[in-house]
Structures are given as structure tokens and as C-alpha cells.
Amino acid sequence: MPPRREGPGPVVRTIALAARNPFAGPLAALVVLILIFTLATDTFFSAQNFSVILQQSVVIGTLALGQTLIILTSGIDLANGSILVVSTLVMAQLAQGQPPGIQILILLVGFALSAALAAVAGLLISRFLLPAFIVTLGMFTMLTAGARLYSQRPPVVPEGGVLTGLGSGGYLFGVFQVTIGVFVVIASVAVLHYMLTRTAWGRHVYAVGGNPTAARRTGINVSRVLLVVYILAGLLYALAAWQAFGRSPATSANVFANANLDTISAVVIGGTSLFGGRGTVVGSYFGTLIVLVLQSGLTQMGFDALYQQVLTGALVIAAVALDQFTRKVERLG
Template identity: 45%
Template sequence: MSTTSSDTEAQREPGTPGTAEDLVPRSHTPVERLQHLLHRRPALSPLIVLVVSVVVFGIVADSFLRPQALSLLVQQMAVVGALAAGQTVIILTAGIDLSIGMAMVLTSLVMVKLNHDQGVPGLLALLIGVAVALLLGLANGVLVTRLNLPPFIVTLGTFSIFTAVSLLYAAGQTVALDPGSFLLWTGETIKVGSVSVTWGVLLMLLLFAVLSFALRETAWGRHLYATGDDREASDLAGIDTKRVLLSAYVVAGVAVAAAAWIVIGRVGGADPNAGLNYNLQSITAVVIGGTSLFGGRGLVVGSLLGALIVQVFNSGLALAGVDPNYQVLATGVLVIIAVTVDQWIRRVRA
């Protein structure tokens, strides 16, 4: 007896070539569509969190949305934001810098002590400090690329070295600058509408703008993403991955110098004990900002949003009268949630 075409189709296993369902694209669930969207737009999730946080704390604390409170919030996150910009470049290569905060402290001490103790003009002291920051970044990069040491181990070691050198150099004492010093310029405020911002905040935003352009529009930026995504494939494609990795740590040195100048203007000098928390805070901002710890995915503007989120939580909880210990708890929860979301996004399927 002859077999009809419909009988033949019924005998085939579902999903085998030739079935009608193979000709129809698989429909995505709403959750899968969200997963694809967040994969294409890494900065979207921190932006959503930031907006929701601002709205919630604006309701909980009446004074949160006042111009003065918002101005102080942005000024408080400027140092962490600048460090997060440099940390982003390194994490995009699948590396990490645990020493970035203490490198900033050492750089700020060099600038301040040259100006205060040795009478070096402020501009020259700044330039020497920038050179020191670049050398510190270069040292990390050389250890990672030439000795093939893991970034975690290298920067954990240099964290201790930079800490010891800072304490010895300053004899454990805070150094205050005299009013009028050029190095204090970043602490001066200007009016933007009804909000006062410091020049240090504008310097931080300029740093983000330059890095964002470089990562998005230059060959260096494309090579950086490729190296972080798959270093072996990048080597095979002809990219000098060691040079790219080395450049990432040097560029982070520029961010360190900017952060050092900002912190000098904020505190009026340099404190050898000031940077113990900046290392983890910068990493926290980058992770919350949507940059993957596995490298190759993320945007530097996401780290700016991440730094704002951390400061929004700290300021919002403080204005709401919440115990400071819960502020630390909230930051830890945010980090775990951010890493969990990143893992989920990386499992995106076509």
C-alpha cells in the first residue's frame, strides 16, 4: 500500500532535517529576549539599577534629590570613578588590578611632598606624579606580560609593595598643602545650574569620554576586546596580545594619576592610609557596571554607572538613617547579583 506524504512526515523524528519546524525560527521567550538585549547592551542593566535606586531613595529620603545632596554624591564618587575607568581597561583583558588604589596613594604622596616639602612648582610636581603613575602601571604590566605571572598574584604583591613604600615615604603622616597650591585646583567648585561640581568631577568625566572613544573607535580598543575575549585566537589573528596587555596597565596608570590629582583636591593633601578600600571599590564599580570579569565584554560608561550606583546606595542609606554596616552589606549583595547576572548573560543562546 502506498504511503502518503503526510504519513512520511509523521514518521520523522522531530527536529531532523527536512521537517517544517526547521524552517521556522525558534521563538524566544520574554526572558530570553531580555537576555539577548542585555548581552547586546552591557550598560543597560546598570542604568536600570541606577534609575530605580535614585527613584526609591528619592522616596525614602526626602533630602536625597536635593541639588546639594546630588552634588556631594557625585563629588564623593569622583575618585572611585576615575580608578574604575582604569580598572575597566584591565578587566576587559580578563585581568585585574588589586594595587590600583595604593598606586594612587603613592602617586598623590609624590605630588604633594614634592610641592610641599621640596618647593617644586605644582605643575612640575603633577607631571612627575603622572610619570610615577605610568611607571607603576608599567611595572605591573611587565610582570604580567614578560614573566607570564597571573595578574591577581602580581597586583596582590605590588599592593603590599606600594602600601609599604607609601607609609615609609610619608613616615605614616598625612601631608597637607598650603591654600592656593595648583594641586588643589581639582577641589575647586563651579556652578552648573543649581548644582555645584568640582573640577575633579569634570576631569573624571573627561577621562571616561577619552577612554570610551578609544575603546570604541580605535584599533587599540578592538584589539583590547579581542584579547580579553580569546587571547589564543587573537594571537593567531596577528594581534600582539602582550603589547596590548602591557598597554592596558599603562593606560590604567593614566587613570591612577587623574585619581591622585582628584583626591588631593578633595582632601587638601595626601594621606598614606587613604587607599585601603579604593582597590575593591573600583572593582565593585566595574562589576556592577556590567563589565565581565572573564574579559571581552563591557563598556567603560558602565563602570561610571557602577560607581554612581555604589555611591547612591551609600548616600541613600545614610540619609535614610540606616546603620553603616548595612551599607557594606548592600554593596556585597550588589556585587554578587551583578556577577550572577553576568554569568546568566554569557550563557545567551541564538
């Protein structure tokens, strides 16, 4: 009689469960961090602190949504922060001396500019098959230099118009302050999650990221999917630029210098695989909140900002290692 084959152990079963529920892990990590900092400090667990964290999440969180789409296709975008900066500078410059009513047209110009810049990268990657890392690194370098040349005297957006409107808001239950921008980023997460999980386009995105050769053989137009992903990411970068105006009407070529690394960290910590084909936008937003909760909690505990960066980097490495382990478990059945 052949020996009885034992089933997978509890650790392997837990990994398999996490793989089937890709944002369960980031959500659990977020809850654990909140519990730790609540017990470790007297000031962390408060409506004001959670409100600040949510408001801080709107710009990087929105950028992370676009980064997620690109990483899902097994690409990467190092130029997202630069596209945001260029878009804010151009819109702020156009808004100088203009009545508030014209700001809607200026906003449309910003969205068109961001989409066009992202489309250039998408064309080079999808049509000419250039590596995404090299293309977006080149775009990052050019746009960063161009932004600094363009903004010798950084303009300030006039307040009270559409461009700064996402920064307005009110209070929930009389104590929890939220802005329109918070609702916008949450709505964006919900819409993108539906698109990725309930539409043919979403299935194509995952298929291209998982195995572009197999996707091509099944009739998927891989080049078109990639181009659409980059254009949609560009629109999300423009939305992040709009969110940035809501946070601060003052513009500068030096802000969001590390946005590319911040968004990659948020996406990876949120459970999206750097190798493509696996992940969710919900997890990426949780990843953004994890980074912000970690920074807020450690600051209130008195830790230096450098230690915060060390721990964030360690989380990124751990997330990539977990992804590799998960893939190995799935291959073993």
C-alpha cells in the same frame, strides 16, 4: 510536519538586549535606585545631595576607569589604590616649600611615577606571563608598606596651586555645585569610550580579553596590548591622585585602603565581565554612581554602614551571576 520551534521567551530576549547594550542595565538600575530613595526619604532628591554624590565619584570613578581597562583584558588590579597613595605622598612631599608654579612639574612626576609602577606590573604579566592577581597583590602589599614607611609625617599640599585645582568650581543654575574634577572624570569617560569603541586599539583590547589565543593568531601583539593597558591605567591612577588633592589637600598612607575592592565592585556592577572581553567605561562610571547612591540613600534612611556593605556585596554577586547567565544565553543562540 515538524513541530514549530518557539522563539526565545521575554526574559531571554531582555538578557540579549542588555548584552547588546552593556550600559543600559547599570543606567536602569541607577534610575530605579534614585526613584526608590526619592520616595523613601524627603532629603535624597535635592541638588545639594546629587552634587555631593558627583563630587564623591571623582576619585573612585577615575580609578574604576583604569580597573575597567585591565578587567577587559581578563586581568585584575589590586594595587590601584596603593599606586594612588604613593603618588599623592610623593607629590605632596615634593610640593613642600615650593612656589605654586613648580607644581606643574611635580604633577608630571606623579604621572610618570604612577605609570612606571603600573608598567612594572604590566611587564611581569605580559612578558613573564605571571597571573595578574598574584602580581598586583604583591604590588599592593609592597606599596602599602612602602607608603607607611615613607609617610611618618604626612605632608599637606599647599592650596591655591595646580595640584588642588580640580577641587575648585562653581554652581550650575545657581544651585547645583560642581567642581572641575567632575568635568574631568566625565571627559575621561567619553575619551576612553571613544578609544575602546572607535579605534583599532580598542578592538584589540576586547579581543585579548575575549580570547587571547585567537587574538594572537589574528596577528594582534597581545603582550604589547597588555602593557599599554597597564600603563594607561597607571596614568588614570595618577589622575585619580590629582582628583584626591582636589578633594582634600591632606595626604595619608591610610586613605583609600579599600579602593581596589571599591573599584572592582563599581566595574562589576557596571556590567563589565570579570572574565574579560565585555564591558564599557560608561557602565563602570554608572556602577560607581550606583554604589554612592546606595550609600547615600541608605544613610539617609538610617541604615548602618555595615548593611550598606552587605547590599553592595550582594549587588556584586548578582552582577557576576547575571554575566554568567548572559554568556550562557549567548552560547545557546
